[in-house]
Amino acid sequence: MSDDTRHRPTRSEEDLAEPTYRHGVVALLGVLAYGELVGFLTIAQEAGFAPSSRDKVTLARVATQEFAHYEGLARRIEELDADPHEAMAPFTGAVDDWHRRATPTDWVEALMKVYAGNSIANDFYREMSDLVDPKTRQLMRESLEDSSQVEFAAGELRRAIAADKKLAGRLALWGRRLIGEALSQAQRVAAENDELMGLLVDTGSGYGLDLGDWMQMFTRLTDAHTARMEALGLSA
Amino acid sequence: MSDDTRHRPTRSEEDLAEPTYRHGVVALLGVLAYGELVGFLTIAQEAGFAPSSRDKVTLARVATQEFAHYEGLARRIEELDADPHEAMAPFTGAVDDWHRRATPTDWVEALMKVYAGNSIANDFYREMSDLVDPKTRQLMRESLEDSSQVEFAAGELRRAIAADKKLAGRLALWGRRLIGEALSQAQRVAAENDELMGLLVDTGSGYGLDLGDWMQMFTRLTDAHTARMEALGLSA
Numbered sequence: 001m002s003d004d005t006r007h008r009p010t011r012s013e014e015d016l017a018e019p020t021y022r023h024g025v026v027a028l029l030g031v032l033a034y035g036e037l038v039g040f041l042t043i044a045q046e047a048g049f050a051p052s053s054r055d056k057v058t059l060a061r062v063a064t065q066e067f068a069h070y071e072g073l074a075r076r077i078e079e080l081d082a083d084p085h086e087a088m089a090p091f092t093g094a095v096d097d098w099h100r101r102a103t104p105t106d107w108v109e110a111l112m113k114v115y116a117g118n119s120i121a122n123d124f125y126r127e128m129s130d131l132v133d134p135k136t137r138q139l140m141r142e143s144l145e146d147s148s149q150v151e152f153a154a155g156e157l158r159r160a161i162a163a164d165k166k167l168a169g170r171l172a173l174w175g176r177r178l179i180g181e182a183l184s185q186a187q188r189v190a191a192e193n194d195e196l197m198g199l200l201v202d203t204g205s206g207y208g209l210d211l212g213d214w215m216q217m218f219t220r221l222t223d224a225h226t227a228r229m230e231a232l233g234l235s236a
Numbered sequence: 237m238s239d240d241t242r243h244r245p246t247r248s249e250e251d252l253a254e255p256t257y258r259h260g261v262v263a264l265l266g267v268l269a270y271g272e273l274v275g276f277l278t279i280a281q282e283a284g285f286a287p288s289s290r291d292k293v294t295l296a297r298v299a300t301q302e303f304a305h306y307e308g309l310a311r312r313i314e315e316l317d318a319d320p321h322e323a324m325a326p327f328t329g330a331v332d333d334w335h336r337r338a339t340p341t342d343w344v345e346a347l348m349k350v351y352a353g354n355s356i357a358n359d360f361y362r363e364m365s366d367l368v369d370p371k372t373r374q375l376m377r378e379s380l381e382d383s384s385q386v387e388f389a390a391g392e393l394r395r396a397i398a399a400d401k402k403l404a405g406r407l408a409l410w411g412r413r414l415i416g417e418a419l420s421q422a423q424r425v426a427a428e429n430d431e432l433m434g435l436l437v438d439t440g441s442g443y444g445l446d447l448g449d450w451m452q453m454f455t456r457l458t459d460a461h462t463a464r465m466e467a468l469g470l471s472a
Binding site: 037038041044045047048053054056060061067092 | 270273274276277281283284288289292293296297299300303306310320321324325328
């Protein structure tokens with residue numbers, strides 16, 4: 001988070017009385033909730049590639065954590081007097097598209113999706129959590145994945161790359177595709193949804209990022225992705 | 237359970253000191269654990285067919301329950317000084333085959349697999365739980381699915397059949413395939429595994445079913461399936 005952003009005014013619980021802010025939060029929680037729900041479904045699906053029952057169990061645990069996050073986000077949406085399914089509806093197309101465009105074809109690609117994809121999502125969560133009231137922020141931070149699954153995926157990937165040098169090129173390409181699709185869908189989601197855009201970007205409310213901050217955030221997400229790819233010895 | 241079976245001697249905690257019995261229980265828990273693990277994975281996969289986010293959430297909840305059962309069974313295997321993954325290994329082929337042969341091609345077939353498939357598994361659990369010591373029995377009974385998901389699937393199926401009469405024929409066929417594959421894989425699993433067979437069928441231990449009881453149990457499973465299909469207005 002840049003210094004500039006850190007000094008922007010932050011939202012309080014009382015702001016939830018303001019319909020524009022509340023609708024923005026519901027929209028943000030809606031996209032995150034649908035992301036967790038479909039994340040659950042796709043990780044469980046990708047566990048089908050897992051070569052052993054041990055790996056299946058590891059991925060199944062990751063998936064059930066995502067579903068627990070979904071349930072927490074859905075409860076918060078209800079607390080804000082909205083329906084989780086209505087809140088998710090505007091975002092199902094973009095999230096489904098991201099998974100369709102980023103469908104792994106084997107176990108190492110599935111691992112990379114856990115490693116790179118979940119990390120990008122975590123970084124995005126953390127950035128966005130600065131823009132909301134404390135209770136919503138707390139919930140969003142709890143939804144940050146614990147790092148054990150990312151470490152598991154990184155360890156497996158390192159082993160796979162060491163055993164088969166040709167993998168590095170393919171995985172570097174696949175990582176580039178994952179970040180590209182993630183950022184393009186994230187920008188599409190925000191651009192298409194006025195309530196969400198109004199929350200995240202300051203278009204007169206005095207809160208949120210200015211457009212420069214917004215673009216800088218995407219730069220930070222990309223830089224963090226590059227560092228993660230390099231940590232595997234891959235060109236980003 | 238037939239009266240005859242009910243009067244057979246039952247196992248106690250102390251019997252776990254006997255290696256043959258303990259290995260039999262570990263084998264039974266192994267096949268059940270792998271069944272829950274893959275049940276988790278396939279239900280999550282089949283939720284991909286769900287037409288709405290509401291239905292996806294319902295199936296995701298079913299799936300996470302299965303994983304919680306897996307975790308309970310795996311813990312019990314460890315309590316019995318065995319490794320869950322080694323315990324599951326002899327059964328992965330048969331369980332994977334059952335899912336491969338019973339892969340739904342759309343949402344109504346996925347619902348039928350929940351309705352018919354999980355009910356058969358529940359009935360089988362209940363029958364087998366009579367053959368083990370009280371603590372293992374208690375765990376197996378806790379692993380019986382709560383009926384809400386079966387009712388959900390039955391309700392959706394009734395609605396779908398009412399809306400499209402042609403579905404009845406296709407679903408009746410599909411139901412027949414599910415029970416046929418389930419029973420044939422169950423018999424194959426028991427026949428191929430001496431430890432499991434020794435637990436379930438009395439081949440000199442004085443415990444377990446005699447071969448007549450064993451066949452009667454399959455008849456009961458089939459009858460219950462027929463009744464469930466008829467409850468949907470389908471020929472079984």
